[in-house]
Amino acid sequence: MKTAASYLFAAFLTAFALLIVSPGVQAAPFAQGDKVCLECHKAEHAVWSGTKHFKSYRTVHKDKKAKKIVKSIGGKSMKKEAACALCHYTKVSKKAGKKARPVAGPSCESCHGASSDWLKLHNDYGGPNAKMADETPAHKTERIAKAAAAGMIWSSNHYGIVENCMSCHGLNNDALDGKVLAAMLEADHPLNSDFELVRYSQGTVRHRYYAPDATKNAEMTAAQLSELFIEGQAAKLVSAVDAMTKSDNPKYQAAQKSRMEKARAALAPVKSLPEVAALLAAPTRDNALKLVAAIKGKDMSAEVGAMIPAKADYK
Numbered sequence: 001m002k003t004a005a006s007y008l009f010a011a012f013l014t015a016f017a018l019l020i021v022s023p024g025v026q027a028a029p030f031a032q033g034d035k036v037c038l039e040c041h042k043a044e045h046a047v048w049s050g051t052k053h054f055k056s057y058r059t060v061h062k063d064k065k066a067k068k069i070v071k072s073i074g075g076k077s078m079k080k081e082a083a084c085a086l087c088h089y090t091k092v093s094k095k096a097g098k099k100a101r102p103v104a105g106p107s108c109e110s111c112h113g114a115s116s117d118w119l120k121l122h123n124d125y126g127g128p129n130a131k132m133a134d135e136t137p138a139h140k141t142e143r144i145a146k147a148a149a150a151g152m153i154w155s156s157n158h159y160g161i162v163e164n165c166m167s168c169h170g171l172n173n174d175a176l177d178g179k180v181l182a183a184m185l186e187a188d189h190p191l192n193s194d195f196e197l198v199r200y201s202q203g204t205v206r207h208r209y210y211a212p213d214a215t216k217n218a219e220m221t222a223a224q225l226s227e228l229f230i231e232g233q234a235a236k237l238v239s240a241v242d243a244m245t246k247s248d249n250p251k252y253q254a255a256q257k258s259r260m261e262k263a264r265a266a267l268a269p270v271k272s273l274p275e276v277a278a279l280l281a282a283p284t285r286d287n288a289l290k291l292v293a294a295i296k297g298k299d300m301s302a303e304v305g306a307m308i309p310a311k312a313d314y315k
Helices: 004-021 042-048 052-062 064-072 082-088 108-112 119-123 137-149 158-169 178-186 197-201 222-243 250-267 274-281 285-295 301-307
Strands: 090-092 101-104
Touching: 042 108, 052 064, 052 101, 064 178, 082 158, 090 108, 108 158, 119 137, 158 197, 158 222, 158 285, 178 250, 197 222, 222 250, 222 274, 222 285, 222 301, 250 274, 274 285
Parallel strands: none
Antiparallel strands: 090 101
């Protein structure tokens, strides 16, 4: 005669089997760590190794303010707190289903997406023995599309990358509980409403190694900077509007209102594009993406150039 315990165990085995064989159930993508990028991206990796993102892994948890914040949410260690790991660490798994552990500060996959589902696609230049130089234009187009569909945020997708920036620098991560967020802010966790994409992406973290001279960390032209500036302000506005529903904490509300006001002020001078007016009227992701498409390859420096940070102010 079966006991209650044996029925429960049988039910567990059935559920586990369904998770394995059901085509509708897929494991969440997971980070594999910066080492999987290092082989092909040595120059980019070297840049990252000199940034605060890299260095923070060994220092941030030692800060007295950080310890106070962790304590405010009932924790003892930053590295063990899920809320802290969302932004301050890269948590890596060896394979699907294995426990992820923090191995670095914010790194490659923090911006470009967890690589478990897209790395092989990204590295396939047309077959097992094909090299980058052998890849056909058609295959490259297909490879880029497939990797993006699998979750990779390519460096050309500025809006996708800045969304990741805003999830941390704007404290608007979907996985961050509103109550936890409020406790963190009351313990003086910073929320920088002045975060601006050009200033924070074109200084110490810049890693733009492209053909025809892939040995040079290229700087953006004035036209490219103007495009990036607008993309960053669009993402900032959408992020701030979305964040307003996340917590009613007064500090959080004030910071998000400040982010909204600054983004609106930066976008308002762009009178030549109806997509800007549409975004200001309805700050949605769809409207932001329409604006991004409208400015692609355009020189908007005449309208926003005066607001773009000087190189001396880059972080």
